[in-house]
Every structure is written in C-alpha cells, then in structure tokens.
Amino acid sequence: MVELALWDTAGQEDYDRLRPLSYPETDVILMCFAIDQPTSFSNIQDRWLPEVTHFCENIPKLLVGMKIDLRNNSTRVAQLNAVGHKLISYEEGEALGREIGAKYYECSAMENTNVTEVIEAATRAAVSGNMRRLQKKICNLL
Numbered sequence: 001m002v003e004l005a006l007w008d009t010a011g012q013e014d015y016d017r018l019r020p021l022s023y024p025e026t027d028v029i030l031m032c033f034a035i036d037q038p039t040s041f042s043n044i045q046d047r048w049l050p051e052v053t054h055f056c057e058n059i060p061k062l063l064v065g066m067k068i069d070l071r072n073n074s075t076r077v078a079q080l081n082a083v084g085h086k087l088i089s090y091e092e093g094e095a096l097g098r099e100i101g102a103k104y105y106e107c108s109a110m111e112n113t114n115v116t117e118v119i120e121a122a123t124r125a126a127v128s129g130n131m132r133r134l135q136k137k138i139c140n141l142l
Contacts, residue, residue, distance in 0.1 A: 033065060035088040
C-alpha cells in the first residue's frame with residue numbers, strides 16, 4: 001500500500017524561510033508551472049531548482065506543465081500575444097525537463113486531462129527512489 005500526501009508549498013517570498021521545513025522525508029518533487037505564465041516557467045530553473053537541489057539532493061523530480069487546456073483558448077493566446085508572450089510548448093517543457101534531470105508531464109485540472117498520469121508517475125518515482133535509498137542502507141555481514 002502506498003500513502004500519498006501532496007504538499008503545495010507556498011511560492012511567495014514571505015514563505016522562503018518556512019518552506020524548507022516541508023522538505024524532510026520528501027520522496028518525490030513535482031515542480032509545476034502554468035504554460036500561460038512564462039515567469040512560472042523561468043522560475044523552475046532560476047528559483048525552484050536551486051532550492052530543491054539544496055534541500056532534496058537525491059530525490060526524484062518531475063516537471064509538470066499545467067493548464068494545457070489553454071492551448072485551445074484563443075482568448076488567452078491572444079492576450080499573451082498582445083504582450084509579446086506565448087504559451088510554453090510541450091517541446092520547451094520537455095527540453096527543460098531534460099536539462100534539469102526531470103521527466104516532463106503535462107496536465108489540465110480543468111479538463112481532468114493527464115492528472116491521473118502525473119499522480120501515478122509521482123507515485124512510481126517515489127517508490128523507486130525509496131527502493132534505491134533502501135538498497136544503499138542495507139548492510140551485508142560476512
């Protein structure tokens with residue numbers, strides 16, 4: 001049996017000193033960004049990866065692009081184009097995932113698209129990460 005507890009850590013700077021308290025005993029990290037918010041995408045590498053690497057060095061990581069339903073939303077696409085931005089593409093997410101050593105997934109909670117797949121992937125990563133850590137702790141007596 002697997003018990004899964006998700007912690008949505010606060011991203012605001014006010015919580016920078018408290019957030020590390022949630023990292024001990026972490027089994028998997030999901031670094032999420034909204035595909036319509038270029039800043040949330042750049043924050044993965046600029047802000048979250050350094051913090052996660054510092055506090056959760058050997059913990060499996062998944063990169064998750066969220067709100068993929070917006071790819072079919074011409075109003076949101078037009079809003080982004082008007083300010084010189086665009087939606088983050090699947091290829092951009094996948095490239096960042098490779099760069100930071102995280103498997104890339106996309107989902108939409110609004111349409112319930114791939115949400116189960118993300119949770120299942122996180123569970124598999126947590127279990128396999130725990131197995132590797134347990135194997136390192138095994139002591140053989142001869």
